[in-house]
Structures are given as C-alpha cells and as structure tokens.
Amino acid sequence: MKQKKKMTLLGKQSAAGWVFLTPASILIAIMAFWPMIQAFIMSLQTGSSANMHWNDPIFNNYTRMFSDKVFLTSVGNTFLYLIIQVPIMLILAILLAQLLNNQHLRFKGFFRTCVFLPCATALVSYSLIFKSLFATDGLVNAILVNLGILEKNYNFLGNSTSAKIIIIIALIWRWTGYNMVFYLAGLQNIEYSVYEAAKIDGANGWNTFWKITVPLLRPTIIMTFIMSINGTLQLFDESVNLTNGGPANSTITMSHYIFNNSFGQGAVSNFGYATAMCFFVFIIVAILAFINLKVGDTRD
Amino acid sequence: MKKRALSVLLAGVMAFSLAACGGGDEKGGGAAGGDENTLTVFAWDPAFNIPALEAAAADYKENVNEDFELEILEQAASADVETAVTTAASAGDFSNLPDLVLFQDHYIQRYVADYPDAWTPLGDIDINWDDFAAEKLDYSTIDGEHYGVPVDNGTVVCAYRTDLLAEAGYTIDDLTGCTWDKFMEIGKAVYDKTGKALLCMNSDGNDLPYMMMQAEGVSQFKDGKPYITENETLVTIVEMLVQMAKDGTLLMPNSWSDYTDKAIQGDQVAGVMNGNWILPTIEKVEANSGKWEITSMPTLEGGEGYASNGGSSLYITSNCHNVDLAKDFLAYTFGSSTTTYDNALKDGGVISTYTPAGETEVYNEGVEYFNGQPIYADIVEMGANVQIVEQSDYHYSARNYVGTAIVNIINGADTMDALQEAEDQLNFEMGNN
Structure with missing residues (x-):
C-alpha cells in the first residue's frame, strides 16, 4: 500500500497509459492475433473441416502447393496482373491528378467526380457490366464488327489472352480514380509558390513534374504502390465474376483458387490446404511491402 | 447549425434503415x-x-x-x-x-x-x-x-428441334439409338443447313462427358481411383467432343448462364442434352412451341443410352x-x-x-410444347433404365478437370498430355500420391 502512494507522477501517467491501452490490445489479440495463430495451426492440418488432423509430414500443405499446377498458374496470373496493371494505373492516376489540379481548369469538381465515380460501383456489379460488354454478343463486339475491325463476333472471355487483357482493363477502369484521389490530396499539400518559383527559374512542365511533383509526392506514391500491390495480390471479385477463372483456369487468381479449395468446386473442401495458401499470399505481401518501404525510405 | 441537424437526421435515418435491413430476416x-x-x-x-x-x-x-x-x-x-x-x-x-x-x-x-x-x-x-x-x-x-x-x-433427355432436323433431311428417329458417329454426321448436316449446333455444353464445368460415359456404363472412377487416361471410353468421348467443337456441332458458351440464357434461350441450338430439369429452360422460348421432341441418348456402339445428371x-x-x-x-x-x-x-x-x-393421368398427358409427346411418363420410364456407375466424393472435381482438359485440347494441347494432367491434378486433390 505504501508503495502505491509513493507512485511518482511519471508512474501514474504510465499506469494510466496502460489502462487505456489494455482494452484495445485485448480486443486486437482476441479478434486478430488469435485467429491468425489458429489459421497457422489449421494450415498444418488436413482432412474435412469437421475432422481435421495433423498432416504427415507436417508441412505437407506447404510443399504440396509448389507442385500444384493450378496454384502455380494462379500465382503466375496474379503477378501478371500486378506487373502490367499497377504501373499503368498509377501513371494514369498521377497524370489525371496533375491535370485536374490545374487551378485554371473549369468544372474541376465535375471532372473529378467523373474519374472517381467508378470506385463507387460495387466490385461485383462492375465485373458483370464488363462481362456483358465483352460477351460474344455484347456491345464491344457489335461496335467492332460494325466498324469492320472484326469479321465476326469474337469470344473475348473464352480466350485466355484476351480474357486476361479484359481483366486488366477492368481493373484499370475501376481503380485509377481511387488512386487519383490520393495524388490529388498529395498535390494540394504542395505549395503553389514552389511551382511559381520553378517557373521563374525557367523550368518547363516536364521538368517541374519530375523534379518537383514526383519527389514531393513520394510518400503518397509509396502508399498507393503498397495498397495496389496488396489489393492486386488479393484479387478475387474480377476473377470470379468476369471469367470464373476460365477458360480452363487460365485467368484464375490466388484468392479465387483459395476460395475454390474452401467452398467452391462441389463439396470438396480442404480448409487446411486453403489456409496454407493464404499464408503463402501473406508472406509474399509482407515481402513486397517491406521492399517497397525500404526503397521508398529517404531517411538514412 | 442547420447543416448539423440535417446530417444528424440523415445519419439517423440511414442507421435505422440499415438496422431494419439486418433485422428483417431474423427468422431466417x-x-x-x-x-x-x-x-x-x-x-x-x-x-x-x-x-x-x-x-x-x-x-x-x-x-x-x-x-x-x-x-x-x-x-x-x-x-x-x-x-x-x-x-x-x-x-x-x-x-x-x-x-x-x-x-x-x-x-x-x-x-x-x-x-x-x-x-x-x-x-x-x-x-x-x-x-x-x-x-x-x-x-x-x-x-x-x-x-x-x-x-x-x-434422367438425361436429348431434346431436338424437329423442324431444324427436317431441314437437314433427318427425323428424330434417326437420332434415337444411333451411334455417336451418326450423331456427328447429322450434327454437321444440321450445322451446314441451319447454322445451329446440335449439342451444347458450358466450357467451365461440363456435364456432358460424364453423361456420355454413364450411358456406356463407365465412370470417371474405378475402385476409388481416377480412371481417366487408361479409360478408353473416356478418351474416345473426349476426342469426339473436341472434333464436334471444331466442326461447329458442339457449341461451348463460357458459363452456365450463357448456356441457359444465350445458347438455349437465344435460339442458337438445335439440340439440348442434359438432366430433364433443363426442360423448363427450353420451354421459355414460346415461339418454338411444338417444335421440340425428346428421346434417349446416342451411344458409341449404337442402341439407346440412358444417364442421369443432377x-x-x-x-x-x-x-x-x-x-x-x-x-x-x-x-x-x-x-x-x-x-x-x-x-x-x-x-x-x-x-x-x-x-x-x-x-397417373397427369404424367401421361401429352405436352403441347413437345408436340403432344407425353414426355413425363417417357422420362420416368427412361429413368428406370439408367445404369449404376461408380460414384465418388470427387465427382465435381473430376468433371472440372476433364472439362479443363477438353478446353485445353481444343486450344491445341495434346490429348493424352491434357488428360494426364487432369488425372494428376485429381489424384493430387484426392491425396493419392
């Protein structure tokens, strides 16, 4: 008792801090960390979900995925989407942001809304709209045939290359505006006087963009990169709704395959294997985010 | 101040309506x-x-x-x-x-x-x-x-458009109990004359190989193991389907909804082969009333085939x-x-x-859409002839992998390589290796 009374001011503050921290920490431990540990345990098990037992050898689920051709295809597809789509999307977003940040532009609000609007559509509905646009008897085919570019209707979603291209186009349409908003916010934090100074020094638009805008936007660019990589690696809705992974699993993504292993494809569910694949995705995301942070960190 | 009151009000309304959405199906x-x-x-x-x-x-x-x-x-x-x-x-x-x-x-x-x-x-x-x-x-x-x-x-029914068959110079009797070779021949004639496919399946999960094999009394499984590459019946059927797809006799829409909505209801086919639950879908095209009739399946050696799906x-x-x-x-x-x-x-x-x-009387009534044929009684009778084949927990997986192989073969893969891959993948999923 005596000791408690002697608590210093600093001690009291620190105790209060712990009291405030505890509820949130307990919640996050129960709601986030405990499921993660359980998931890891599950990833070492196999069998039907009601009767899980340990794998033999214990890391079988992990070694198994590297000889699973569908899984390897899904990893390849996901990285293809990532490598092609993310740079195109971010460059477009930054250009659009630059255009719409122009102080003399009229109807700025209208244009910004137009670019941002796709983000307000639900993932499933926009996928379905793209699906019907590119269907064999869809609008795109009708236009191309009438213009004489195509001889007869082409089954865009039935060919693996064209189906992949359509998924990428759809992704760009859906997510460019979303990233643009971050860039716009970043641009608004750059003092206009910096640009004026550059102008006085005789810098042209190209130079201002590369020497002023990009360096000052760097934190935002890194953030959008991490978010886009993370988002693309977890790509699910587009694969499920646009192509259903087809034709012949050639456009399937990792998350879609994980889903198929847990709930899809008839009644064969293998939660252990699916969880092991989730951990694989988790590790990849962590590595990429780490690299990204290291590359983007300007502090020495 | 007004703005704040308004936003509080709006938020309140929204929260209330969302809560109502959630509460609506408590009984469910x-x-x-x-x-x-x-x-x-x-x-x-x-x-x-x-x-x-x-x-x-x-x-x-x-x-x-x-x-x-x-x-x-x-x-x-x-x-x-x-x-x-x-x-x-x-x-x-x-x-x-x-x-x-x-x-x-x-x-x-x-x-x-x-x-x-x-x-x-x-x-x-x-x-x-x-x-x-x-x-x-x-x-x-x-x-x-x-x-x-x-x-x-x-029970699987084969429904055919008799008017289109007549245009190509055939009747439904030519298709009843015929061989698959004959079927391919008729299919080509129908396609050349009318531009419509005699057979149709969705490329992302197809029932057709399974049904065709059941009509032969063969399964995709033997003694609990996948029976694919060594299964001559399956290999023949796959080769035939690939050939029909190339001929235009077999239409392959991308998905199930394309199959029902575009291929069947969009009037792109002259024949439909599936479980009889597909009939209501066919009947939705009222303009074709009286032009359809149903019969049993073709088989490899000839003779009427019976299968069941779903x-x-x-x-x-x-x-x-x-x-x-x-x-x-x-x-x-x-x-x-x-x-x-x-x-x-x-x-x-x-x-x-x-x-x-x-x-019963209801079953034996002729159905106008199917040219007065008493299809229900016919279907119950056909159902009694379906052979039992080996079933497996991995039915749908096997079906998907064989379907994937067919798409790959059509796109140029070697038949046996593609089927080997399907078998490997299936064994892998079943934990057989």
Whole structure:
C-alpha cells in the first residue's frame, strides 16, 4: 500500500497509459492475433473441416502447393496482373491528378467526380457490366464488327489472352480514380509558390513534374504502390465474376483458387490446404511491402 | 447549425434503415421449428422444388395431420444450402440447420463420410424402396443405410428441334439409338443447313462427358481411383467432343448462364442434352412451341443410352426436433403419394423417380410444347433404365478437370498430355500420391 502512494507522477501517467491501452490490445489479440495463430495451426492440418488432423509430414500443405499446377498458374496470373496493371494505373492516376489540379481548369469538381465515380460501383456489379460488354454478343463486339475491325463476333472471355487483357482493363477502369484521389490530396499539400518559383527559374512542365511533383509526392506514391500491390495480390471479385477463372483456369487468381479449395468446386473442401495458401499470399505481401518501404525510405 | 441537424437526421435515418435491413430476416436463422407439428426445410428454387415441397405439405395436411405446417426457408441457390451444411458441420454446431434439407445427390456421399453426425439415417421408414429408380437411390444409400428420400429426377433427355432436323433431311428417329458417329454426321448436316449446333455444353464445368460415359456404363472412377487416361471410353468421348467443337456441332458458351440464357434461350441450338430439369429452360422460348421432341441418348456402339445428371433428395438432419414426424411426412408424401407428385409436376415441373407416379393421368398427358409427346411418363420410364456407375466424393472435381482438359485440347494441347494432367491434378486433390 505504501508503495502505491509513493507512485511518482511519471508512474501514474504510465499506469494510466496502460489502462487505456489494455482494452484495445485485448480486443486486437482476441479478434486478430488469435485467429491468425489458429489459421497457422489449421494450415498444418488436413482432412474435412469437421475432422481435421495433423498432416504427415507436417508441412505437407506447404510443399504440396509448389507442385500444384493450378496454384502455380494462379500465382503466375496474379503477378501478371500486378506487373502490367499497377504501373499503368498509377501513371494514369498521377497524370489525371496533375491535370485536374490545374487551378485554371473549369468544372474541376465535375471532372473529378467523373474519374472517381467508378470506385463507387460495387466490385461485383462492375465485373458483370464488363462481362456483358465483352460477351460474344455484347456491345464491344457489335461496335467492332460494325466498324469492320472484326469479321465476326469474337469470344473475348473464352480466350485466355484476351480474357486476361479484359481483366486488366477492368481493373484499370475501376481503380485509377481511387488512386487519383490520393495524388490529388498529395498535390494540394504542395505549395503553389514552389511551382511559381520553378517557373521563374525557367523550368518547363516536364521538368517541374519530375523534379518537383514526383519527389514531393513520394510518400503518397509509396502508399498507393503498397495498397495496389496488396489489393492486386488479393484479387478475387474480377476473377470470379468476369471469367470464373476460365477458360480452363487460365485467368484464375490466388484468392479465387483459395476460395475454390474452401467452398467452391462441389463439396470438396480442404480448409487446411486453403489456409496454407493464404499464408503463402501473406508472406509474399509482407515481402513486397517491406521492399517497397525500404526503397521508398529517404531517411538514412 | 442547420447543416448539423440535417446530417444528424440523415445519419439517423440511414442507421435505422440499415438496422431494419439486418433485422428483417431474423427468422431466417434456420433453426429447427419448436412446434410439435411444424417442420422446417431448406430449398432454393421458387419455380421448381419449392412448389414441390408445398404440394407435399398440402397433401400431408389434408390427408394426415391438419395441424401440420412445413416452413420452407428459401435459399438463393443450391450452393447456399451446401455452404450452410459445410459451415455448420465445420463448427460442429448443427443448431442452425433445419429439420430437413434438400440438396443435390452428388454431395451426400461426401457429407456422410465427412460429417456423419449431421444426419439422421432413415432406418425403418415406411417406404417401399423398390418403387424408385435404383440409380437414384444409389447416391443416398451408404453402407446399406438409406439417408434420403428422392424428390426430383435427373434422367438425361436429348431434346431436338424437329423442324431444324427436317431441314437437314433427318427425323428424330434417326437420332434415337444411333451411334455417336451418326450423331456427328447429322450434327454437321444440321450445322451446314441451319447454322445451329446440335449439342451444347458450358466450357467451365461440363456435364456432358460424364453423361456420355454413364450411358456406356463407365465412370470417371474405378475402385476409388481416377480412371481417366487408361479409360478408353473416356478418351474416345473426349476426342469426339473436341472434333464436334471444331466442326461447329458442339457449341461451348463460357458459363452456365450463357448456356441457359444465350445458347438455349437465344435460339442458337438445335439440340439440348442434359438432366430433364433443363426442360423448363427450353420451354421459355414460346415461339418454338411444338417444335421440340425428346428421346434417349446416342451411344458409341449404337442402341439407346440412358444417364442421369443432377437431381436432389430430402435429408433429415441431426438437428431435427421431431424425427418421427419427419419420417412420417417423407414416407407419406415423396415416399408413396402420387397426389404429391402430380401436384409437384403441375406446379413446379418436378418429375419423380417414383415409378407408380409415371402411371397417373397427369404424367401421361401429352405436352403441347413437345408436340403432344407425353414426355413425363417417357422420362420416368427412361429413368428406370439408367445404369449404376461408380460414384465418388470427387465427382465435381473430376468433371472440372476433364472439362479443363477438353478446353485445353481444343486450344491445341495434346490429348493424352491434357488428360494426364487432369488425372494428376485429381489424384493430387484426392491425396493419392
């Protein structure tokens, strides 16, 4: 008792801090960390979900995925989407942001809304709209045939290359505006006087963009990169709704395959294997985010 | 200040309406009914199996127990029923399951193997099992114990457009009991004359190879192992399908909805081969009334082929609060009542595998859409001829991998390589290596 009374001011503050921290920490431990540990345990098990037992050898689920051709295809597809789509999307977003940040532009609000609007559509509905646009008897085919570019209707979603291209186009349409908003916010934090100074020094638009805008936007660019990589690696809705992974699993993504292993494809569910694949995705995301942070960190 | 009041008001309205959305289906939780005379059941198709269940409930209520109520908990799709069963069983908590569930036949074997605690075997239920098609019962019978009461019928029908066949110089009799080679020949003639495909399947999950093999009495499995590359029948069938796809005789839409909405209802086909539950889809194109007729399947060597695809049964869960009532209800209605089946057919187009049902007047009426052919009686008769082939828990996986192989072969892969890959993948999934 005596000791408690002697608590210093600093001690009291620190105790209060712990009291405030505890509820949130307990919640996050129960709601986030405990499921993660359980998931890891599950990833070492196999069998039907009601009767899980340990794998033999214990890391079988992990070694198994590297000889699973569908899984390897899904990893390849996901990285293809990532490598092609993310740079195109971010460059477009930054250009659009630059255009719409122009102080003399009229109807700025209208244009910004137009670019941002796709983000307000639900993932499933926009996928379905793209699906019907590119269907064999869809609008795109009708236009191309009438213009004489195509001889007869082409089954865009039935060919693996064209189906992949359509998924990428759809992704760009859906997510460019979303990233643009971050860039716009970043641009608004750059003092206009910096640009004026550059102008006085005789810098042209190209130079201002590369020497002023990009360096000052760097934190935002890194953030959008991490978010886009993370988002693309977890790509699910587009694969499920646009192509259903087809034709012949050639456009399937990792998350879609994980889903198929847990709930899809008839009644064969293998939660252990699916969880092991989730951990694989988790590790990849962590590595990429780490690299990204290291590359983007300007502090020495 | 005004703005703030307005935003508070708006937020309040929104929160309230969202809460209302959430609260709306509190009853949909699906727990077993508490009342002595009430049974609950999961079903999913308001145009098909729900009217059938309603017909059964009305029959039982009128003739057996006037206090009886059947509460149908409608699900959006058959997959929702399966997800509900899987999640309940995974959690080991069956309290969210209703007294009865209706689901597709191929699942029950695996469900009983994986989740034995989820089901109540029918035991001494008062049903004469000999009245049902043997092939249908084969699914829901495990180690000699019956688990399900058949509801609808998956017998495969081949429906053809007689007007288009006539244009190419053939009749439906030429296609009845013909060989697949002859079928390909007719298919080509029809395609050249009318531009329509005689056969159709969706490329992302196809039933066709399975049905064609069942007509030959062969399965994708042998002694519990995949039977693909060494299965000459399967290889021949796959090669034939690839050839037909190249000829334009076989149309391959990208997905199931394209199959039903664009290929069949979009009038791109001259023939449809699937479980008879596909008939209501065909009938939606009113302009073609009277032009369709149905017959049995072709076979490799010639002679009429019979197969079954899909179809569902009713199962009693372990959460059933009144097993005696459930058994009595099933035995009286789907187990032996032609009244139930007649009304199920009239209201929902549900065709039974119960042989005596095929003899009633309702079943023997000619159907105008199919040129006055008494198709229902014909289907029940065909159903009795379906051969039993080896079933597997991995039915759908096998089907998907074979389907994937077919798409790859059409796109230029080597036949045996693609099939080998399908077999490897399937073995891999079954944990055979």
